[in-house]
Amino acid sequence: MSMNLDMISLNSEFSEGTGLRTEEMLLNVGPQHPSTHGVFRLVVKIDGETIKESLPVIGYLHRGTEKLAEGLNYTQIIPYTDRMDYLSAMTNNYVICHAVETMMGIQIPERADFLRVIVMEMNRIASHLVWWGTYLLDIGAMSPFLFAFRDREMILELFNELCGARLTYNYMRIGGVKWDAPPGWIEKVKEFVKHLKKEIENYHALVTGNEIFINRLQGIGKFDAKTAIDYSLSGVMLRSTGVKWDLRKDEPYSVYNRFEFDVPTATEGDCLARYQLRMAEIEQSLRILEQALGQFPEEGEIMGKVPKVIRPPQGETFVRIESPRGEIGCYIASNGKDKPWRMKFRRPSFNNLQILPKLLKGENISNMVAILGSIDIVLGEVDA
Amino acid sequence: MLGFAKGLGYTFKQLTAKKVTHFYPDVPYPMPPRFRGIQHFSPEKCIVCNQCARICPTECIQLTGKPHPDPEKKGKIIDTYDINFEICILCDLCTEVCPTNAIVMTNNFELATYSRDELFKNLNWLDDNNTNVREEN
Amino acid sequence: MSEEKRKPTPEEKAKAAAEAREKLEAARKAKEEQAAQASAPEAVASSPEQNAVKAEAEPASADQLAQAKAEAAAKAKAAAAAAAAAKAKAAREAAEGGATDTKAAETEAGGADADAKAKAAAAAKAKAAAAAAAAAKAKAAREAAEAGATETEAGGADADAKAKAAAAAKAKAAAAAAAAAKAKAAREAADGGAAETEAGGDDADAKAKAAAAAKAKAAAAAAAAAKAKAAREAGEGGAAGAEAGGDDADAKAKAIAAAKAKAAAAAAAKAKAAGGDAADTEAAPKAPSKNQPHLDHIVKLITEKFGSEVIEASYINELAKEVPTLVIKNENWHDVAKFLKENDELSFDYLSNLHGVDYEDRMEVYYHFYSYKNRQNLAVKVKTDREQPTVASVMNIWSGANWNERETYDLLGIYFPGHSELRRIMLPEEWVGHPLRKDYVPFDEEV
Numbered sequence: 018m019s020m021n022l023d024m025i026s027l028n029s030e031f032s033e034g035t036g037l038r039t040e041e042m043l044l045n046v047g048p049q050h051p052s053t054h055g056v057f058r059l060v061v062k063i064d065g066e067t068i069k070e071s072l073p074v075i076g077y078l079h080r081g082t083e084k085l086a087e088g089l090n091y092t093q094i095i096p097y098t099d100r101m102d103y104l105s106a107m108t109n110n111y112v113i114c115h116a117v118e119t120m121m122g123i124q125i126p127e128r129a130d131f132l133r134v135i136v137m138e139m140n141r142i143a144s145h146l147v148w149w150g151t152y153l154l155d156i157g158a159m160s161p162f163l164f165a166f167r168d169r170e171m172i173l174e175l176f177n178e179l180c181g182a183r184l185t186y187n188y189m190r191i192g193g194v195k196w197d198a199p200p201g202w203i204e205k206v207k208e209f210v211k212h213l214k215k216e217i218e219n220y221h222a223l224v225t226g227n228e229i230f231i232n233r234l235q236g237i238g239k240f241d242a243k244t245a246i247d248y249s250l251s252g253v254m255l256r257s258t259g260v261k262w263d264l265r266k267d268e269p270y271s272v273y274n275r276f277e278f279d280v281p282t283a284t285e286g287d288c289l290a291r292y293q294l295r296m297a298e299i300e301q302s303l304r305i306l307e308q309a310l311g312q313f314p315e316e317g318e319i320m321g322k323v324p325k326v327i328r329p330p331q332g333e334t335f336v337r338i339e340s341p342r343g344e345i346g347c348y349i350a351s352n353g354k355d356k357p358w359r360m361k362f363r364r365p366s367f368n369n370l371q372i373l374p375k376l377l378k379g380e381n382i383s384n385m386v387a388i389l390g391s392i393d394i395v396l397g398e399v400d401a
Numbered sequence: 402m403l404g405f406a407k408g409l410g411y412t413f414k415q416l417t418a419k420k421v422t423h424f425y426p427d428v429p430y431p432m433p434p435r436f437r438g439i440q441h442f443s444p445e446k447c448i449v450c451n452q453c454a455r456i457c458p459t460e461c462i463q464l465t466g467k468p469h470p471d472p473e474k475k476g477k478i479i480d481t482y483d484i485n486f487e488i489c490i491l492c493d494l495c496t497e498v499c500p501t502n503a504i505v506m507t508n509n510f511e512l513a514t515y516s517r518d519e520l521f522k523n524l525n526w527l528d529d530n531n532t533n534v535r536e537e538n
Numbered sequence: 539m540s541e542e543k544r545k546p547t548p549e550e551k552a553k554a555a556a557e558a559r560e561k562l563e564a565a566r567k568a569k570e571e572q573a574a575q576a577s578a579p580e581a582v583a584s585s586p587e588q589n590a591v592k593a594e595a596e597p598a599s600a601d602q603l604a605q606a607k608a609e610a611a612a613k614a615k616a617a618a619a620a621a622a623a624a625k626a627k628a629a630r631e632a633a634e635g636g637a638t639d640t641k642a643a644e645t646e647a648g649g650a651d652a653d654a655k656a657k658a659a660a661a662a663k664a665k666a667a668a669a670a671a672a673a674a675k676a677k678a679a680r681e682a683a684e685a686g687a688t689e690t691e692a693g694g695a696d697a698d699a700k701a702k703a704a705a706a707a708k709a710k711a712a713a714a715a716a717a718a719a720k721a722k723a724a725r726e727a728a729d730g731g732a733a734e735t736e737a738g739g740d741d742a743d744a745k746a747k748a749a750a751a752a753k754a755k756a757a758a759a760a761a762a763a764a765k766a767k768a769a770r771e772a773g774e775g776g777a778a779g780a781e782a783g784g785d786d787a788d789a790k791a792k793a794i795a796a797a798k799a800k801a802a803a804a805a806a807a808k809a810k811a812a813g814g815d816a817a818d819t820e821a822a823p824k825a826p827s828k829n830q831p832h833l834d835h836i837v838k839l840i841t842e843k844f845g846s847e848v849i850e851a852s853y854i855n856e857l858a859k860e861v862p863t864l865v866i867k868n869e870n871w872h873d874v875a876k877f878l879k880e881n882d883e884l885s886f887d888y889l890s891n892l893h894g895v896d897y898e899d900r901m902e903v904y905y906h907f908y909s910y911k912n913r914q915n916l917a918v919k920v921k922t923d924r925e926q927p928t929v930a931s932v933m934n935i936w937s938g939a940n941w942n943e944r945e946t947y948d949l950l951g952i953y954f955p956g957h958s959e960l961r962r963i964m965l966p967e968e969w970v971g972h973p974l975r976k977d978y979v980p981f982d983e984e985v
Contacts, residue, residue, distance in 0.1 A: 075963065075964070076962075076963060076964040076965060076966075079964040079965065081973060083949070083974060084949075084973050084974055087974075089458055092456070092494065093456065093457075093458040093494065094458075096458055096490055096492035096494070097458065119857065119858070119859060120857045160412050164415075167421050170421070174433075177432065177433050177435075177436060178433040178434075178435065179435070180435065181433070181435035181436045181437040181493065181506070181535075182436075182437055182491070185490065185491075185492070187492045187493055187494075195493075195497070196435065199434075199435070219411050222404075222407045222408060222410070222411050223407075223408040223411045223412070224408060225404075226403070226404030226407055226408070227404045227405050227408050228404050228405060229405065231404075246887050246888050246910060247887070247936060247937045247938065248937045248938045249888065249889050249890065249936065249937075249938025249939075249942075250938075251890075260910060262910065267913070268859075329857075330857065332855070332857040333855070333857065333858065333895075333904070334855070334857040334858040334859075335858045335861070335891060335904070335906050335917065336858065336859065337890060337891075337906075344890065346890065346891050346906070348891065348893065348904065348906075350895050358895075358897075359895045359896070359974070361891070361893040361904075363890060363891040363906075367941065367945075368938060368941070368942070370941075371937070371938060371940055371941050400964060401964075
């Protein structure tokens, strides 16, 4: 949350050509601003309409998750992870469970693994739908937001039936999942997949083909693969520059290696490419869902064999998985006790946001919101 | 302009689509059976094992026990039981560890009040909160 | 002691191999005096060159073992073949040109003892690598066993190895044991030796004599999944006895990082253990990993460029999906970091994670790198003093380090000289203290 405006100096100069005196000014965006999708503050120095410099200020939502985790046992930490990336809590649940399971060598029953993959992919779709709706709202289109939330609501309802919550699921446990699928739930998910496949076509008709929309986004917020890697970007931010990298494919975890799916990439590296990739990812997630639902084991355990008190062996681990926003990682240093000595989450939003000042430099002020939106940040995750 | 027109077409088609909104405050919104709402507490079932208080990630449960009034019987019975709903995150862990299902979730979720003090619920209040109790725990 | 006679279970053999390897490692470690890492394996009397190596090692945490291994690795190149990919062939090759005497080892339930005597001709170089990996096939073990005998007992394994090597011989032996290691490994270990195995307990005696000019590399890989073959290989040049029994323990062992022992001592090394025998190792759960060659390569490149002293330790972190892990000396970190990114063969261009850890006696900064070119992971740790924690900034190498270093500074108080604007990022500027430090006391209780 710290900020130091002294770092930004303002110039004023007199232009002989126009006979006008121009002055640079500071514009404060946020922390309470609809386009920042949370409490994010951006101080920009503008000269006319051109952004000269920008200073992101974060930390307004810092709750000290990592500090809190040191005083909790592993099961108790899981509900806290729900609140980091609250748009895809399932992947956060998974990353901590996966880290502990990796340390302890716990085997997960097949049915639990499938349930995990199904909810993670549904959550990915839900997260992308929120992004899709709000991003278009940012750049001036109202109706897509309503459609996106209508369909996302179906996913939340399904989650509500499964685990009793709409956002903070607390669904996974070390070694498995808390709830088995209720009767008929799998069929409902299948229906939803069918429904969304159809709707995706409509989304494309509604927005993707729109000439105004394309012209608005093409070519802004551009960067290349080298920059993306240098800035530790991940997820769609990275793939939009042509780097084909998806942890589900390249370092498979859970049962992802059983499914066929593509990793969509683009080479333009601009906002439009990121839009297209996220839409393509929804379709790929639907593909994974279809296969996962088709191969879903008829019956089986949902909890593996787990010691009563979870004490990972002394040592440290770092695992990373693919969240909707990129690469989410969990580091645990354990001293053999039931509470972590140190826990650290590698949060994709936090790392992806770093490149913002570079992208904004020299851009028109009207592109600011479009570029910020295309990064797809969740402030709960940025600030942890 | 073709893409633009196609988009408009989809929007207009929604005029005849079925409504998906709810009249929520006027018509109660039914929650599915597993929904995690405000807890119901049954004092007669509680064996004062303290597991719920210990598992709570936010330490919002406080309880005390007293010796069993019937000297013939061993163990304790519950004396006070408070949940602070200012910080309770309804994570479901207390109901998960309870060996006797003394504390269970209900489908009630409306907690809005005018004062934060009212969010401090005691044993009697939780006992009376006995509607829509969740069956599966 | 014929091979046919002995039918050790894979686990037993693997275990034995692992233990042997541990002993070697411990010995080496003692010799080199590693940095004090708490709870490192204890090494009792040992110096490979003296030919006497007796070391008792207790399984420590994987990290510790791993670090120990790393330290030991100095001159010794132990090829720990991890995983399935480690073929036993290596071990066999190691034995090439050498004769190995292996004495069978007796194995008792609860523990395994391995005695290995190896004589190597003068010029012989023997490298024995015993690697235990979950996936390691037993073949590896056999090779390891060359010139050695291993005894394994159920539940526990002790390995005594006697190795005599000709004067000039250099022997490297790495023994790794993993829980799941199948018995095949053990058998392989016994290669070049004789092994007796009894149901419930196996005895293996192997005598291996290595020819003078021979270079023997024995890789014994024992892993949880490791097939028994590994054990056999491990036994090369030594004897390994393994008894079925504590499979679980082995499995845990797997978790433990793979140990690298330049056992030169071992097999080949004329090593006579003090008391006339080689190394005693107890419980050694180390698994050579599929990433071991990769780690060796990185270590080699860095060593060539900066000398061996910049690497304080290198090991495979079994707990973190077998990621190769380096501990780099603080003063050299910035140069090494630049090298990691800019060297063509390394090109770790992606900084995935950066954070600090407070261990109360020291601070550490943990980096996780990825190379998109080589598709390889690498973890690096840099230690620093706790009073004035300072680690060179890598922001000018990876731009992504910018906010991560600020966060580490904010929450742990580690300074990153070279960072362009090292300010707090999560907490307000006027915040007192660094919350993630273990001795942090909130300045204002109300907050």
